[in-house]
Amino acid sequence: MVLQNPHRSTTFSSSSLQQSAPQDIICDHSLTPGWYQFQIFDKRARMPTQCVEVNHCGTQAPVWLSLGDGETLPGSLEVKQLTACAAWKIFQSGSKDCCMFRIPVTVRSCGDFYVYLLQPTPGCMGYCAQENLPTMPSFLCGPDEVNAGGLCKSKSLTAPPPAPSVPVIVSEVKGHTMYLRCSFDSSSSSSVGFVVAWSRLSPEGRKEELRQEATIHTSALIELDGFNLRLGDRIYCSSFSFLLESPDIRGAPVESQEFFAGIKLKPEVSRVSENGRRHRLLVESSVPVPCPDGSFSSAEKCVLSLQLSTSSEGKDQKN
Known part of the structure; x- marks a missing residue:
């Protein structure tokens, strides 16, 4: 850039x-x-x-x-x-x-x-x-060579850096802004950088790349801004390492598990009949719910309201 x-x-x-x-x-x-x-x-x-x-x-x-x-x-x-x-x-x-x-x-x-x-x-x-x-003096290596400490070496003789560990996505809040962090570990003893790519699952089931960045750190942030990235999205991050002295020498990419940014109901499907037994449902949010300033000090409680709606499965069946 x-x-x-x-x-x-x-x-x-x-x-x-x-x-x-x-x-x-x-x-x-x-x-x-x-x-x-x-x-x-x-x-x-x-x-x-x-x-x-x-x-x-x-x-x-x-x-x-x-x-x-x-x-x-x-x-x-x-x-x-x-x-x-x-x-x-x-x-x-x-x-x-x-x-x-x-x-x-x-x-x-x-x-x-x-x-x-x-x-x-x-x-x-x-x-x-x-x-x-x-x-500065021009010093360029051949198309099948890389510079290593000022010497041109064949790409085939330069080992790629080891792949980072499987990335993990977690959510965090800074002020009133919500972020997702992609974190991983590296076992490389060389000077390496990392490329972190974010993607999400489209409604058609295709992965859409949102952003890609180079960094020397083993984590990267992306904002859950409500436009490019929204609640309800299924999100992935992947990373691969490259040699800082020879950026063309790259390791294999590694992708995280899917991260659902939003609220889930467990179990997701449950049949509840009138006059039937009780059902315990767990509402779980994978992202923090920021409270308005002063909500803890005032009488107003910081709550998340949910509405339960029912639908009939058939004329002869109860809700």
Whole structure:
């Protein structure tokens, strides 16, 4: 994916946006995790490696790539896990902190440009871009080869990473927003990333892919937003691992069990006759039911109301 808003440039002051168009302030807190390339006016760019002034890059808290002692950007076709920093001004003292927040960023050199594995920022911050990307030496492997530590090796000689464990879907609530989390484990000793794909079962019984994302974590979230993903949906997630140094080398995908997002009645089918024996039915929800603010402190109870309706099976049969 490409981030090409020219306001991300380190030379762009955000002060004008704050006064004339505050809605255009860049906030990457909702950025989809994945691999990104920076461009400014259709020219390749990169993340700056020096502290950026506050209120630049189209945002109030610009995010730049911090290189510690002995750290360097990856060489041609290499991958490195580095740290990005968000600059912020402490208003009480007026002093600036170049690294108020730290964000993990994986950087990959693609010969003559960089790509970055970015995560959402912890607040309204924006990733910066710097023009005039210096030319890096071109070093490309053949179509049947991969780069491994700067050396071209045959794909057939490079073992794929082991498959992750079977993913498990659980629900969780953050504030008033409901999410599903796909979690799994990895036994790989190499530097690997993961691709997580979400899908749901259509009314016709076909699996429809909803979203796919790359991450270096062993879990991923998706929002139960009521539009793309709704109560009553039957949901799956799958994951496979890939080598960060050689993304073409992938492991086998593994899919979760079906997760029904909604309320189930157990048993699902029960014949209840008039003047018959009692039946115990269990109402079970696989997702949390958020309560309105203050419902526990007031006299109003946080309840979920259900209505039971009956239907006749035939003229000679009772309800």
